[in-house]
Amino acid sequence: MIHHTMIVSFTDPVPDAELDQFLKDIEQVMRDTGQIQTFSAAHHIRVPADDHSPVFAATAIVRFGVADLDALNASFVAPGAEELILRWQARHPYKVVWANHEPL
Secondary structure, eight states, rough: OOEEEEEEEEOOOHHHHHHHHHHHHHHHHHHHHTTEEEEEEEEEOGGGGGGGGGOOOOEEEEEEESSSSHHHHHHOOTHHHHHHHHHHHHHHOOOEEEEEEEEO
């Protein structure tokens, strides 16, 4: 299994209900591919040191697991993913970094 872990950072604060919807939207798009085996997401727990992050402070973490590299590559072109990104970026701009890795 390969895990894809995303750290999402919204430019401005996002109400919890909207952040929850964002995470649900990502989960639905990924589940609709039929490729993911696991999915988890959570809000970042903010601490004062976040103000000194050298890159950015997270707003949320998303992780999903897939069987292999083919499934991982397919996740990047999942139907609906581009629309989801454009829709959410228009409402609440954000940045993402990710890591692809074996289960921790």
